Amino acid sequence: MIDANSAARSAPTSDGPGLPANIVDALAYPALAVTASRRIIAANTAARALFDDDLAGKDFVRIMRHPHALECLSRVIRTGDAETISLELQFTTRRTFELTAGRIAAPDEAFFLVTLLDVSAEIDAERSRSTFVANVSHELRSPLTTLAGAVETLQGPAREDPKAQDMFLGLMSAETARMSRLVGDLLSLAKLEAKEHVAPDGAVDIVRVIKSVVNSLAASDTDYPNRVEITAQPGMLPVSGSEDELIEVFQNLIENALKYSTPATPVSVTITQRPAMTPGAGGRAIILIEDQGEGMERKHLSRLTERFYRVDKGRSREMGGTGLGLAITKHILNRHRGRMAIDSTVGEGTRVKVILNIKQAGFD
Template identity: 40%
Template sequence: MEDRQVETVSTRALARLRQNGWLAGASCAAIIAVSVAGQVSGYVAAFACLAVLAVAAMAPGRETEAAVQPVRLVPEANPLEPLSAVHLAAAVADPLVVFDAYGAVVHANDAARRAFDGMRAGLSLPLRFRAPEMQSVIEGALAGDGTVLSVDYSERLPVERSYHVTASPVGHDTGLYVLVFRDQSEARRIDRMRADFIANASHELRTPLASISGFIETILGPARNDPKAQANFLGIMQEQTGRMSRLIDDLLSLSRLEMKPYLRPGQTVDVKETLEAVISSLTPLMADTGMALEREFGEGSFLVSGDRDELFQVLQNLLENACKYGRSGGRVVVQLEKAVSGGVHEVVATIRDFGPGIPQEHIPRITERFYRVDVETSRTQKGTGLGLSIVKHILTRHGGRLTIRSEVGKGSSFAVHLPIA
């Protein structure tokens, strides 16, 4: 209110100054002329002119209606007004379907047409979505009081997708309603992975722990005075504690990798030198298993960007698996070469064994955590079920990949592809 009054007073003063400007101008001209003639000083002339202008601004005059009106700012037009509902629906990333009071589709955005085959104007939603939960939410929206309804819904084909669906009216008394499908498939998959991981980790730890607990009870009870049995049981307990220790180490390693999956390492690593170090570290294991190693290394350097310790872990894991699970073949071939794939120059390190091989149905899942082709064989070889999962995470972090080829009875081949530095 005060701002408006000040604005009005200022406007009135300017109007009066304009109306009495001829008198103020003439008076100032006379004062300046006298000053030039030397009758008064310049300072006195300036003050006299200011006084004349102040009197002119305060003097009464004829005020037009326009002069006393406060200045009003014209609001800008709403930038959303030119946009149509179709434009707004197209900007929504989630599938969105507008339907009428008969349940027929009026409009479906691009995301809805990609997610649901055959989604088009005129399609009956109750016929398209026959699941009871979708029937219920559509009927509730049509017969409801304008409240927002929601339900969880899953599409099985062509791939399983999970959605959280909300239904609500469009505006007031328009006769139109909208369904919005929020895709929750990735969140559901992560929840299942987390639950499976906890269950598998608990099982893997519980088994050796139960074994150790049982042997302790035996040593304290029936074998209290049997040194030979005690020595046997203590050996088994030591083996089981080693198994738990390896599992915990792998879990910690996997956890660290998952916390930094997109941090690209900045070092330069020579894959040939790293592979030679891995071979040297596993020489005792190859001697114990009777495996013969064959090298097929290309000429020159094999430099990649990465973390040497992590790449050492990848190559060690693959070579150790070849020695353990492919021992029936009697030999392992280690190849190192350069190749071009999809326009990308790569260093390719391949470790091949000639053991029993892996059935094709297991290959897509073999890098999952705790997934085993043969549970008994894996535990006999002191495997934790996390090795290939760690390999996959390290290679993802390095911008690389792992390719697996295998044929039952002829062995397996694991190839590590890394971009050349």
């Protein structure tokens, strides 16, 4: 029997730290070596970081109370056949691990290797992929149902009724536009995700971009003209980025401010710049978009950039929204190495701050 207290890491032999410690130290993820009586004889840095700094000599049961893990190790000790099981363990958050236990034949005496691979990120990614597919299907289903209903009505009851035909054709055209906006937004998200690690480095006149966005919004809706007040610090330097993508960012943010507030209230856009804090670092452009609309409760703020997240789903849909605007905005800003912060108070309004990098001279 290996004496746990003298074995491996705690007591290096003249040939080095010993086989169990050599093996666990060669692994990047948490690994422990235990004896047939489940006493820990070696643990690598990752395992000590996960459980406890002082593991050598302890009974495995003291650090791993999960019954499935204990049953698995007992079976492996009894049969010698390696096994992998999936486990949920509670640390600061609940995490999913793949625990693998196997027997290692050693010259003096066999011991057992237990490894724990954290697969939470893969599981989360898989979950968010399937939620995304479910969301897209759901978003497409409702306009499709409306279209199918309208076609049926046009073929049947409204066949001889020009007034009803006009109404249903109008409905069909609105739903088709909604679907094509949704597909367009999904495509732009996919493209942005594919190139997120490449920062666009054109020189963009941010004041001109914001003015043109405000003009095009004013032309798009009768409630929008003359509501946006733009204040720009004189001598604004160009920001680094892609003009088309920054147009998309401010189009969504200013449209949100207009659309989620009443036509009687103004929306203010303030553009300022901040010089570089340290030599060599770049300056920043700060764009504040403030509305006096209905605002949102704090609990929503951290979720607004999730795809399809809307505070009031029905209302956003009625207004033709896809719920992808802020997800696209966040991706574009990530690509620009910029930032966005949203603050809101119910009944008072919403304030969105965007920070972009001033284009550094000499990089053109």
